[in-house]
Amino acid sequence: MxxxxxxxxxxxxxxxxxxxxxxxxxxxxxxxxxxxxxxxxxxxxxxxxxxxxxxxxxxxxxxxxxxxxxxxxxxxxxxxxAATPDFLKAFQEQNVWEIHDPAGSDEVTLTRKFGNENLRLMFSIADIQGQEEDFQSSEPESEAEPDVEEPLHSYPIRASLSITKTTAPGCLNVDMVCQEGNFIVENVSFYRDAKLGTDLTAEADWKRRGAYIGPQFDTLDVGLQEEFDKYLSERGVNEHVALFIPEYAEFKEQKEYVxxxxxxxxxxxx
Known part of the structure; x- marks a missing residue:
């Protein structure tokens, strides 16, 4: 909120x-x-x-x-x-990601093409709902240091990225957390069936739960983690998008509330 x-x-x-x-x-x-x-x-x-x-x-x-x-x-x-805030104008002017924001839904989808790949990045405004309790539970007259401020948009927002290719079967799914201008990868999954990896149906979700989702990302070799980070950054999953997501989540949550x-x-x- x-x-x-x-x-x-x-x-x-x-x-x-x-x-x-x-x-x-x-x-x-x-x-x-x-x-x-x-x-x-x-x-x-x-x-x-x-x-x-x-x-x-x-x-x-x-x-x-x-x-x-x-x-x-x-x-x-x-x-x-303004009807369209400056941060949204700047994001749209880059013409990299297309925003899909259906009214009444708590999910937002960003899509783009990269060579022979189709990228879909999804996040939900539901993650910022719990911030109300944290905000209200803080005491207005605390004895904390007055100069210490929480970073802007310091709360985490979960995001899911799927990558498919027009020239090859399969789907690469990346589960991440967006926080403080960074994407923190949790795991990388691969599905031989691209439809299974991208379908948003309950049946597909049930099937994915029984599939191997890959190792915990932070347990991988540090060099491999770094190469994955470069791989994602080259495709536009970078700091700019990580800063945009929480701003847009708050913008959408306000619209949905009204x-x-x-x-x-x-x-x-x-």
């Missing part, structure tokens, strides 16, 4: 605790005998009728209003920003 939204949630933690206490008090009042509640004004019945226009529950209106508040907040934050707010509100309102 975006750092701005995480900071906003952190700053409202204490208010939520207060609100929960107030809600507990309201709940105790609601539990008073029926003869007491009967003396209350009849405005509650009017609210119930208007709420049921949205659905079958009495909480629909309040939820819809809160969703709209969040939408307004996010749209105001985006008002002064889309999610709108979709949920629309459903509640119907």
């Amino acid at each position: 975006s750092a701005l939204r995480a900071l906003r949630q952190l700053s409202t933690t204490s208010s939520r605790v207060l609100a929960s206490r107030q809600l507990s008090t309201v709940s105790r009042i609601a539990a008073l005998p029926a003869r007491v509640s009967a003396a209350a004004p009849s405005t509650s019945r009017a609210f119930s009728v208007s709420a049921r226009r949205f659905g079958e529950g009495t909480t629909d209106v309040a939820l819809s209003q809160k969703l709209q508040e969040e939408l307004n907040y996010e749209k105001e934050a985006e008002a002064g920003q 889309r999610w707010l709108g979709n949920v509100k629309s459903f509640v309102d119907q």
